Amino acid sequence: MSVPHDGQAVRLAQGLGWLSIALGISQLASPKTANRLVGVQPTRVNRDLMRLVGVRELVAGIGILSRRQPSGFLWARVGGDAMDLALLGNAVASQRDTHRDTRRTGAAAAAVAAVAALDVVAARRSVATGQAPEGNTMEARTAAITINAPSETVYASWRDFEGLPTFMYHLESVQPTGDGRSHWVAKAPGGTTIEWDAEVTDDIPGERIAWRSVEGASVRNEGSVRFADAPGGQGTEVSVELAYSPPGGAVGSLVAKLFGEEPGQGGAVGSLVAKLFGEEPGQQISDDLRRFKQLVETGEIARSEGSPWGSRAKNAAHQKDAHPREDGEIRAAIDEEQGVGP
Amino acid sequence: MKAACWMGAHRVVVQEVPDPKIINPRDAVVRITSTAICGSDLHLYDGYMPTMEKGDVLGHEFMGEVVEVGPGASSTLRVGDRVVVPFPIACGACLPCERDLYSLCENSNPNAAMAEKVFGFPTAGIFGYSHLTGGYAGGQAQYARVPFADIGPLKIESDLSDEQVLFLSDILPTGYMGAEMCDIEAGDVVAVWGAGAVGQFAVASAFLLGAERVIAIDRFPYRLEMARTNTGAEVINYEDTDVNQALKEMTGGRGPDACIDAVGMEAHHGTGVIQAYDRVKQAVRLETERPHALRQAITSCRNGGVVSVIGVYGGFVDKFPMGSVMNRSITIRSGQCHVQRYMRPLLERIERGEIDPTFIVTHRLGLDEAPAGYETFKHKEDDCVKMILDPSA
Ligand SMILES: NC(=O)c1ccc[n+]([C@@H]2O[C@H](COP(=O)([O-])OP(=O)(O)OC[C@H]3O[C@@H](n4cnc5c(N)ncnc54)[C@H](O)[C@@H]3O)[C@@H](O)[C@H]2O)c1
Numbered sequence: 105m106s107v108p109h110d111g112q113a114v115r116l117a118q119g120l121g122w123l124s125i126a127l128g129i130s131q132l133a134s135p136k137t138a139n140r141l142v143g144v145q146p147t148r149v150n151r152d153l154m155r156l157v158g159v160r161e162l163v164a165g166i167g168i169l170s171r172r173q174p175s176g177f178l179w180a181r182v183g184g185d186a187m188d189l190a191l192l193g194n195a196v197a198s199q200r201d202t203h204r205d206t207r208r209t210g211a212a213a214a215a216v217a218a219v220a221a222l223d224v225v226a227a228r229r230s231v232a233t234g235q236a237p238e239g240n241t242m243e244a245r246t247a248a249i250t251i252n253a254p255s256e257t258v259y260a261s262w263r264d265f266e267g268l269p270t271f272m273y274h275l276e277s278v279q280p281t282g283d284g285r286s287h288w289v290a291k292a293p294g295g296t297t298i299e300w301d302a303e304v305t306d307d308i309p310g311e312r313i314a315w316r317s318v319e320g321a322s323v324r325n326e327g328s329v330r331f332a333d334a335p336g337g338q339g340t341e342v343s344v345e346l347a348y349s350p351p352g353g354a355v356g357s358l359v360a361k362l363f364g365e366e367p368g369q370g371g372a373v374g375s376l377v378a379k380l381f382g383e384e385p386g387q388q389i390s391d392d393l394r395r396f397k398q399l400v401e402t403g404e405i406a407r408s409e410g411s412p413w414g415s416r417a418k419n420a421a422h423q424k425d426a427h428p429r430e431d432g433e434i435r436a437a438i439d440e441e442q443g444v445g446p
Numbered sequence: 447m448k449a450a451c452w453m454g455a456h457r458v459v460v461q462e463v464p465d466p467k468i469i470n471p472r473d474a475v476v477r478i479t480s481t482a483i484c485g486s487d488l489h490l491y492d493g494y495m496p497t498m499e500k501g502d503v504l505g506h507e508f509m510g511e512v513v514e515v516g517p518g519a520s521s522t523l524r525v526g527d528r529v530v531v532p533f534p535i536a537c538g539a540c541l542p543c544e545r546d547l548y549s550l551c552e553n554s555n556p557n558a559a560m561a562e563k564v565f566g567f568p569t570a571g572i573f574g575y576s577h578l579t580g581g582y583a584g585g586q587a588q589y590a591r592v593p594f595a596d597i598g599p600l601k602i603e604s605d606l607s608d609e610q611v612l613f614l615s616d617i618l619p620t621g622y623m624g625a626e627m628c629d630i631e632a633g634d635v636v637a638v639w640g641a642g643a644v645g646q647f648a649v650a651s652a653f654l655l656g657a658e659r660v661i662a663i664d665r666f667p668y669r670l671e672m673a674r675t676n677t678g679a680e681v682i683n684y685e686d687t688d689v690n691q692a693l694k695e696m697t698g699g700r701g702p703d704a705c706i707d708a709v710g711m712e713a714h715h716g717t718g719v720i721q722a723y724d725r726v727k728q729a730v731r732l733e734t735e736r737p738h739a740l741r742q743a744i745t746s747c748r749n750g751g752v753v754s755v756i757g758v759y760g761g762f763v764d765k766f767p768m769g770s771v772m773n774r775s776i777t778i779r780s781g782q783c784h785v786q787r788y789m790r791p792l793l794e795r796i797e798r799g800e801i802d803p804t805f806i807v808t809h810r811l812g813l814d815e816a817p818a819g820y821e822t823f824k825h826k827e828d829d830c831v832k833m834i835l836d837p838s839a
Pocket residue numbers: 484485486487488489616617620639640641642643644645663664665666669684708709710711712713714715738739755756757758781782783831
């Protein structure tokens with residue numbers, strides 16, 4: 105590529121490339137120390153995750169250095185930062201009893217946040233001198249999955265809005281209120297809820313459903329789901345797009361995302377909203393879709409002793425050890441997940 | 447109940463944990479009458495499979511009696527049924543399940559997102575086999591919860607003993623699949639790396655599927671002897687023989703038509719330097735495997751032949767002879783076994799007396815003795831090939 109770009113942006117990008125590689129190597133070589141440094145319990149799974157994050161850093165770093173126009177990889181770094189911050193958020197939430205660790209995790213979060221800020225700057229500059237990144241708006245999230253059932257069946261399962269909360273964990277209830285409208289209640293940290301009314305804007309049986317919040321709703325959002333026959337009789341391709349407009353714009357949502365993970369710190373509507381739609385961009389919808397597929401294909405959500413909550417990416421960071429539990433414990437874990445989540 | 451729990455590398459402790467209960471409608475609970483330690487468990491024991499958590503119940507080869515059935519499984523399973531449980535957890539309804547690719551079930555791994563990050567796409571849940579494959583409690587225990595119990599467990603209605611049918615849960619189908627992937631034709635010579643339980647069954651299956659000759663490769667004379675006497679294999683001890691050279695000589699310079707890797711990620715290498723190279727890289731996690739057997743299987747294979755990989759790998763392999771694969775039109779096939787596909791036909795072969803899988807059993811211990819069992823099995827002491835554990839003893 106020979107798009108001209110200014111030297112400063114390139115230097116910043118290269119610096120970040122080397123930083124990625126250094127980070128990656130230290131995470132790979134000593135995930136235990138890396139975990140201790142950021143104050144996360146060095147459990148096996150967390151250590152292995154640290155290694156995975158390390159590999160990700162290496163790939164991003166090498167990508168930045170070996171490309172002349174590195175904005176795609178820089179945005180990958182931004183995504184990586186968000187993932188780290190989410191993991192650190194979980195660490196804070198699950199370790200509030202030990203002050204020293206919390207302080208350490210806080211410092212690590214601040215460091216990652218600072219790097220994140222650099223990443224955003226670098227990615228922006230890089231974009232300003234090159235092409236725009238693809239698919240990186242914070243607001244719109246998409247995911248797709250193929251379900252081994254006819255499109256009419258899959259459509260019908262989704263169209264029953266009251267059933268959405270069984271696989272969309274952030275929802276508490278959806279109640280039809282007549283003439284294509286429904287009342288949505290979502291769970292927010294601290295036992296609070298956010299509510300809005302939505303209307304169906306498009307409804308083609310077996311093909312598409314679209315909805316959006318009505319005029320004046322506290323959280324402006326819209327969504328659509330498309331059902332298409334998969335080639336070769338492989339069932340139905342389900343594609344979902346959700347969009348919301350965070351109060352305070354893109355920065356507000358990024359900030360909210362940083363702190364929205366910790367219950368009790370919420371309060372600002374922005375952070376609640378980010379908590380609802382956040383985690384990694386698109387990840388929550390992917391998780392929702394996996395559970396939807398499980399329900400349609402098997403009638404139940406897969407649960408293990410180590411992961412009783414069922415498919416949810418962010419639970420990777422705090423697996424239970426995989427042995428049977430006392431009666432109430434699994435039920436409590438499930439309820440907790442279908443509440444706000446750990 | 448008592449269960450063998452993974453407490454860190456080289457540390458297995460038998461301890462009390464709560465009894466399993468039904469969680470999902472299609473679950474059943476099985477009282478385990480026989481369970482086994484597998485070569486795959488050694489990868490966990492040695493700490494090479496990522497995402498184990500301290501306290502995880504081990505074990506994925508087990509059978510027993512159904513003691514509780516969820517409402518979603520009651521149409522096919524009754525309390526009192528005697529069943530062998532396949533190690534991959536599979537729903538029976540997704541597309542891979544419909545296509546008999548059960549270890550790729552899309553609905554049984556609650557940690558699918560984690561597996562997706564490591565492998566690109568997730569794989570099925572497996573009992574007692576790390577959190578990447580779901581975080582399910584395993585079957586080296588007195589009881590186990592079995593998800594999708596309406597389609598997985600195989601009912602044993604004849605009076606075959608536990609030892610005759612237990613290995614339908616994993617290693618017999620695995621060895622069979624290893625041979626089946628070789629597309630054996632009349633006159634074929636098949637070479638099998640690893641004369642463990644999986645390798646033994648791969649050798650036996652290759653003969654069943656029509657191989658003219660089968661050559662077993664290992665370094666333990668007692669294991670090679672077992673392959674020779676029980677299945678009629680020719681053998682190579684790689685510690686005193688150059689394997690590539692020997693295979694050429696034994697096949698008129700052609701090389702075996704198909705090669706089966708029944709060793710996996712912890713292969714041992716005769717010469718110190720390469721062994722050290724891979725051990726160091728494995729130790730600092732720059733590679734996760736020691737793939738000597740796989741490399742050798744590839745370079746030994748006849749032009750246009752098949753390399754069938756049933757030994758388990760978990761991550762990244764270095765010095766992979768891709769040039770040899772590409773330029774010589776080698777086909778590589780592999781997979782965690784799609785056990786459900788093979789259980790019934792293989793049970794029928796056992797019932798007809800065509801296979802007697804009991805020849806591999808060398809040790810019978812009580813569940814309490816599992817920690818010692820792991821040690822003996824790991825170091826191949828006391829001529830050990832296969833350990834069976836009795837949870838009631
Ligand atoms: N694909 C599946 O579904 C599946 C199922 C079960 C087991 N497995 C895998 O199969 C493999 C074997 O299992 P097992 O129970 O027989 O284990 P095992 O440990 O009893 O046997 C492994 C054998 O390989 C031999 N070996 C080591 N290095 C070698 C080399 N360089 N060349 C030739 N032989 C070598 C060892 O001496 C040993 O006898 C393991 O990797 C296990 O994880 C895969």
